[in-house]
Amino acid sequence: MPARENTHALLPHLFRQEYARMTAVLCRHFGLEQIELAEDIAGDTFLKASESWAVDGIPENPVAWLYTVARNKVRDYLRHRAVFETKIRPGFTDDNDLTDHFDFDEGLIADSQLAMIFAVFNPELSAESQICLALQVLCGFSVEEIANAFLAKPETIKKRLHRARTRLREDRFRIVALGETDIRPRIDAVLKTLYLLFNEGYFSRTHDQAVRKELCSEAVRLNLVLTENPLTNTPEANALLALMCYQSSRLEARTDGDGQIVRYEAQDRSLWDQSLIDKGNYYLINAGGGETLSKYHLEAAIAYWHTQPDTPASAPEPTESRTAKTSKWQHILLLYDELLRVAYTPVAALNRAFAYARVYGNRAAIRETETLGFTETSDYHALLGYLYTSVDTSKAVDHYRRAIALSQSEAARQVLEKQLMCL
Incomplete structure (x- = not known):
């Protein structure tokens, strides 16, 4: 070279x-x-x-x-x-x-x-x-x-x-x-x-x-x-570093060959970096020495569960009337509930709605999401587009189009347009 x-x-x-x-x-x-x-x-x-x-x-x-x-x-x-x-x-x-x-x-x-x-x-x-x-x-x-x-x-x-x-x-x-x-x-x-x-x-x-x-x-x-x-070297600093390690462990799998975002459930898990997951575990343990539970502790715990295996493929998918027993998504949902009490943000609320869908199904999650009312944000409509995909295709199309119009990122627009084309 x-x-x-x-x-x-x-x-x-x-x-x-x-x-x-x-x-x-x-x-x-x-x-x-x-x-x-x-x-x-x-x-x-x-x-x-x-x-x-x-x-x-x-x-x-x-x-x-x-x-x-x-x-x-x-x-x-x-x-x-x-x-x-x-x-x-x-x-x-x-x-x-x-x-x-x-x-x-x-x-x-x-x-x-x-x-x-x-x-x-x-x-x-x-x-x-x-x-x-x-x-x-x-x-x-x-x-x-x-x-x-x-x-x-x-x-x-x-x-x-x-x-x-x-x-x-x-x-x-x-x-x-x-x-x-x-x-x-x-x-x-x-x-x-x-x-x-x-x-x-x-x-x-x-x-x-x-x-x-x-x-x-x-x-x-x-x-x-x-x-x-x-x-x-505080508990909060260790919790934040644990969060960064867990998230960094999935960086190689988050984009495809064209540099576009790959959704979590579609990622190639063989690309996840186990050494970074191990480091995240180390710093999360170090973060446990304080008397307070910060947003960094909660987000690190959420990120930890994202690095864990999903419910086995043979297990039944959760529905509105039946939750998935001991599913990692139940742990994630409970952690988001606590996070919203400690440090409410629109991003955390939308992420909670995604976890809610994994536990209770898309229809229930749609109702949860629509009560948030973040109608002027791209992420809100992108999530509803995703949730409506298996419920009402025409509404999914409408939300994806609105998400594209509101997005300020060219990379994000490309991902949304790709999802829209797949409907």
Whole structure:
């Protein structure tokens, strides 16, 4: 494969993995007030990689190459820009200090990244602003992707980001080793951001691809940073990581050769990753040490049951008058009932209706779904289209057409159109 093709395949992955880590270490030295400078240096490093690797090929150790270039760019900047003379030079005795201060060792990177994760969550900002900032600074989300996560207009997100970044520069939070008082008021927003990041990758609504595995991988990586530090290794962090592992175990089976979504019941289970299921089990056990039952615990438990075998094929299908005994769907339905009490969302309500159909049949589930009244959402009509398929074909067609009209994702529209054609 030509060097250019290799570069195009590797660089996006490295950007997701290393850009935020590099920025965090730079902010540790420059201070958060110089975050734009840190982002510029990190961005220039990846720009040079895209130019150099396309010609010379990928180096033997591409990550080390990136950090060497970043370090050299810092030294060049400090020597030649006026800001060095007025704001930073007094802190160094000679140029040898530059070498000592900008070693990108793994311990420094890990500490800096954890601190950077929490730095963007200033309790004085609204929760929405904290999450918007984290999605952009830590995860590389575009304004469009953030707007979709909040169901807001891009212009609204731009203004929110501008205010949040201004406040971040003014914040006295330091990129240093964290204490419990730094973590406690910010941990909930951190977990919520990682949850949104994973969901955008698991079923992207703003991208041509239905599944964006790099976003799922980034969410898992950042969540691992939390579980690897004693101060942030909380039951909720473990529950969220368990959820991500269970969901990630089915990623290879969620799309077909054309990149279109494969419904759960049609997935090739030989493609499920048992090692990730095992990791999910491990983190779910670790999550059991707390006194509270969070939404992450409940969603992880639901995801666990989705990885378990269905009722044997020889067993009778459930009907309105007869439930399937000890079916995993009964467990899932009970967990959704509890989830809706803890953290009600339209998505959870619709997923519960799907589980209800697996226990009580499609006709009963149609009645449950129609009481929800989410008539202006694509997912609502997509579910009704699916449920009506075995009950009333004309109504199924009508709902699928309405779902297609309301969908904002090209990938989702393709799936819906394929289901419509099969009626």
